[in-house]
Amino acid sequence: MGKKQRRNKEPGQIGNQLPAEDRRTEAITVAWMLSTMVTLGALGLSGLVWLTIPLLADRPEGIGTIGVIPRLLLFVATVTGTVSIILMSCAIRFRRVPPPRAIIIASAAICLGPFVVQLLMALL
16 A cells, blocks of 8 residues: 655645635625626616606606606716726736636626616717
8 A cells, every 4th residue: 555645736726626816806806796786786776766757757746856866876886887897807807717708798788887878868
């Protein structure tokens, strides 16, 4: 019986898994995903409120201050979309293993959504 041969693992590698990421890189990735989800939520909620306003317009007291909410949520979506695009470029650059291409494309589409909505609103 011979001795077991030990393979030298690269630093940061756990078993057969991919190399572990740096804590800062993980933080950037988590912040990127959170800001993308906030952008999607604010954009979706803005659209939902925008569709609800005509239902409230028939009331005698009118829509009141609720008419400001869709534009405010669209502004929030635009700001968080911009932050998310910046964090996405940092995450792609600093990660050892880049994120899946489908996630990058979906995140870019979500983050550019508020800009497209604002452009359409400006043209109409």
